[in-house]
Amino acid sequence: MASELRETIPTFGEQGGEETQEVSLTNWSALTNTGLSASWRDTGIIALVAVIIILAAEVAVRTLNIPSYILPAPSAIGKALFTRFPDLFWPHMQVTLIELLSGFAIGASIGLIFAAVITQFPLVEKIVTPYILLLVTTPMIALVPLLILVFGFTLTPRIIAVALASGPMVMINSATGFRRTDLARIALARSYGASTFQIFTKIRFPLALPMIIVGLMVGAIFGLLTAVGAEMVGGKNGLGNQLMFWSSMVKMENFYAIILLLALMGVTIYVIFYWIGKKWASWQA
Amino acid sequence: MIHATRHPAASASPNGAVDAPVLMAVDHATKYYKTQTGAVHALEDLSLQIREGEFVCILGPSGCGKSTLLWAMSGLHDLTSGQVVLHGAPVTAPRPEIGMIFQDANLLPWRNLWQNIMFPFEIKKLDPKPFEPRIHQLLKEVGLAGFEKKMPRELSGGMQQRASIVRCLSYDPGVILMDEPFGALDAFTRDEMNLLIQRLWMDTGKTIIFVTHNVSEAIFLADQVVVLTPRPGRLAHIFPIDLPRPRTVEMTFEPDFIHLVREIKMTIETGRYAPLAKVGRAAAQG
Missing domain, CATH: 1.10.3720.10 (MetI-like)
Structure with missing residues (x-):
């Protein structure tokens, strides 16, 4: 006899299901809903932003004489x-x-x-x-x-x-x-x-x-x-x-x-x- | 025609299996559940006989222990006292000749439709090859051919339940237990599914035990409607249904049908059977 079902009243929705609500540190959807699935156009824009930031840093370091340390x-x-x-x-x-x-x-x-x-x-x-x-x-x-x-x-x-x-x-x-x-x-x-x-x-x-x-x-x-x-x-x-x-x-x-x-x-x-x-x-x- | 395994005695009468041998006997079934808030008395001294090739509906209000009874028949559950006998042997564990169809299709969401149908074969360590032509035939018959690669969430509720019917029939069990399978479907899909189940039953000659709380569904499908009382579930009355087959949705509006609905509803309400006077055309005929 299936032991875990012995005292299971077969109406899962109402009282039988002992589905514990999950308390976890992370949530799967939170990790998958962000980024990565972007289209090529989005990817292009993201790359462009990176290029702009790097160029701006280059210019800033050179013109503002930011010490290299x-x-x-x-x-x-x-x-x-x-x-x-x-x-x-x-x-x-x-x-x-x-x-x-x-x-x-x-x-x-x-x-x-x-x-x-x-x-x-x-x-x-x-x-x-x-x-x-x-x-x-x-x-x-x-x-x-x-x-x-x-x-x-x-x-x-x-x-x-x-x-x-x-x-x-x-x-x-x-x-x-x-x-x-x-x-x-x-x-x-x-x-x-x-x-x-x-x-x-x-x-x-x-x-x-x-x-x-x-x-x-x-x-x-x-x-x-x-x-x-x-x-x-x-x-x-x-x-x-x-x-x-x-x-x-x-x-x-x-x-x-x-x-x-x-x-x-x-x-x-x-x-x-x-x-x-x-x-x-x-x-x- | 899928698989002609109908018992010769059963095939003699299209309405069921009046002369067929007894396949399953429920013998003084009583069940208490232990819960944190005390014992729940689900079934009380219920006895029942089911003949081979018969379509039996178990009907009763919510919480009357009809699913409990079905689970005891399937061997998923034991009884507090009494027993279920199938083919002469008490049911103490799930048996290979029994197939079960659950509430809400119960497909595995991480498997596609085909992998879901293969699931019983994996568990039973059964080679699916000889069954595959039959499975493809079944898929075609329920209108799911071409959907084999789809994931369950891509299918509608009705399609999911049809898939679960194919999964159950795939390995050709002789007895099918259905636990409120269409409870979650809308009324139109439900009619469609009832017609489908009737057709599959007439084609395959399997014994089907079908739990529902829907009175017309029970009358539409069954050779016998077993009515249970509210909790604890006792046998209130067994209604033989001798409406001709194949039954149609139109027949559910006929006076004979409606008379049965009234009688069964009264039986559920009062807990025991009292014949009602027929009204209108039914009275004239009967």
């Missing part, structure tokens, strides 16, 4: 970025990418599995959720000095910090997704004789997927923040470390070039998950 000319930043990328920036960007990807992979998979398991046990979930919230809201960068003390100036403390920053974020969003219990759909699958595992893979998981993708996106962006922050605290490589280095050398065109690279990484994360969401979760919108 405040804002170097955009052309100087561009030159630094393109000429010095292979030798100055790429090696450090690789370090940051390794930290981000491995930390995120560890954190996200643990968070996802944890969310999938824990939502099956409401009592355990009730007890654990406040602690997960604590992990989400505590800035994980704060733990980096401690982690460095334990693991030394290696990649390990940074990867752990990234995992700690992204994991709970993935976990809390995915849990919101897994908590959606669509009893009508579950009853449908049960009527075909579905096992609990099939209910999970064919109903619960697809139902949770939009929230999981949101969690992964936010988790990845939190991971990037934490990776850069951890590099600033300690170590001798990584883009965060280089930000500190070039600002102390007052070589601001290199500093801004790194900022651009970090922005590019953040935007790439957004675009990747935007397209994943479009492909796998568009039924939600």
Whole structure:
């Protein structure tokens, strides 16, 4: 007998459905309704605005004699970025990418599995959720000095910090997704004789997927923040470390070039998950 | 003609299966739900027999336990006491020979129409290949051919419910349980769907048990209308409906039909059956 349906009065609309209203940190529609789907004309206008801003900055820096330690000319930043990328920036960007990807992979998979398991046990979930919230809201960068003390100036403390920053974020969003219990759909699958595992893979998981993708996106962006922050605290490589280095050398065109690279990484994360969401979760919108 | 599996005894009479063997028996069914505000008494000592190839409508006011009864028949639900027997064996879990159609189509919104129809095959780990010609035939018959790639939200309410009917018939179950399937549709779509269901039933000879709170819908479709009392659901009366088939929408305006509507409405109101005097033309005929 299908256990979750035992005490279900089969009128979902009225009293039977225990569909929990979702309390989550992010909303899928909020992330997909902005930008990216613009037409070519809109894209052209957006690009034009960027060109105008860059040109205006160039002119302003040159005519107003703005000192280069405040804002170097955009052309100087561009030159630094393109000429010095292979030798100055790429090696450090690789370090940051390794930290981000491995930390995120560890954190996200643990968070996802944890969310999938824990939502099956409401009592355990009730007890654990406040602690997960604590992990989400505590800035994980704060733990980096401690982690460095334990693991030394290696990649390990940074990867752990990234995992700690992204994991709970993935976990809390995915849990919101897994908590959606669509009893009508579950009853449908049960009527075909579905096992609990099939209910999970064919109903619960697809139902949770939009929230999981949101969690992964936010988790990845939190991971990037934490990776850069951890590099600033300690170590001798990584883009965060280089930000500190070039600002102390007052070589601001290199500093801004790194900022651009970090922005590019953040935007790439957004675009990747935007397209994943479009492909796998568009039924939600 | 889709699949001629009608029982020989049933095919003898177009009105149903008077002589067919008993397929399903509900035996002293009682159900209490445990809820946070106490027990809800949904069904009380209800017994019922359904013959093979019969179209049975279970009719009653909202909350009278008719869906509960259907869920017990499907094995989604257990009873507090009593049992449902299908083909001689008690129903304790969903059975492969039963197909269910739910309120509000109940398509999976992340799958397109074709993937939705394939869903039972995936769950049952059944190879859909031998069933595909039949599914295409069914899709054509319900007017959904060419919509296979559409997502549920791109389909109207009626189209969604027709898709769910195809999904249910796709793997050829012998018994179809329908839980207020057309409750959410407008009156015109509802008439259309009733005609469609009647045609599919006459073509396939399946046993259909159909829950509704719409009196004319029940009379229009059924060989037998099982009327339940308000909560807790008890058997009020079983009305045999011997109107000729195929029935048409025009027949719902005939005096015979309207007389039945009045009798059934009185039965629901008072909780027991008392014959009403026929009026007008029906009296002259009867």
